Amino acid sequence: MAILLSTESVRQTEGFAYWREAVCDAYVHLDCQCERPDDFRGEILLNRLSRLSASFVSGSQQSVRRRRRDIARAGEDSFLISLQMQKEGGVLQDGRQARLKPGDFALYSSVDRYNLELPDRFRQLVVQIPRDMLLSRLPDADLMTGISVSGSSVMGRIIHDSAVRLVSAIDQSPAQVQHSLQDTVVDLFVTGLASLRETRFELSRPEQQILLRADAEIRANLGDPDFDRHALAAAMGLSLRRLSELYRSDGRAISSEIRTLRLDRIAADLKDSRYARHSIADIAYRWGIPSQQSLARMFKERFGRSPRDYRANG
Incomplete structure (x- = not known):
């Protein structure tokens, strides 16, 4: 079950001291500094799962260091992944520095020193993976620390969106499903890391590669109103039943996945000032939903309001 660690639970003057203890308790032993400790805010929504730990972290500006004495004090053997969701962050390890824009992620190891730079009002998804679990899939993972994996590519967007959604859903999933979902989260990041260089890597399930390719196919065809689960199965060369x-x-369900992604793209465009002069019908058609009646019903089911109200309050 997820637990919330927040500076709102203590007096403001005690906020940063509480945060330093909370960060060490949530991850590995660290040193944490900030420019304005008297006005510090921070929150960690932490979920310790059977195979890994995942957390959504947000807060004020801070610099985090894993020092030699921290490593000597506690020998946590794990890899961590920071996926940037808001603002820009940085990861430094082994002389390599990753600058993380929203959507990017980077790997770092607890067995070596590292620095994290986090700006004011940042937000990240942090996943902590046992060292042997990641090395079994990615033997040269230590050579990939401190390198940014871009979230701007099609695969990068899939990894970002899928990882955030899966981590958010694990806690609400049946116990027998949680184990598989944790493997899937690790597989997503392994796929992204393996794109950095030619490397040997293994996914926990061969089917995961098929799903990643299918997700990419969906995103590439969202603007085609005729693209549905039958078209996806044909494009993948699989029977609809097998897919x-x-x-x-x-x-997941194929039709629901396609519909959700289309609605999310429409919602994003409705809030985007670049499309302020575009009609709702034009935006919906651009993402493969030509029926205004269907759009109104599906949009309200997903976002709790009509497209017009959503745009007005965006």
């Missing part, structure tokens, strides 16, 4: 089974094993 549906693979998505169900991942806790």
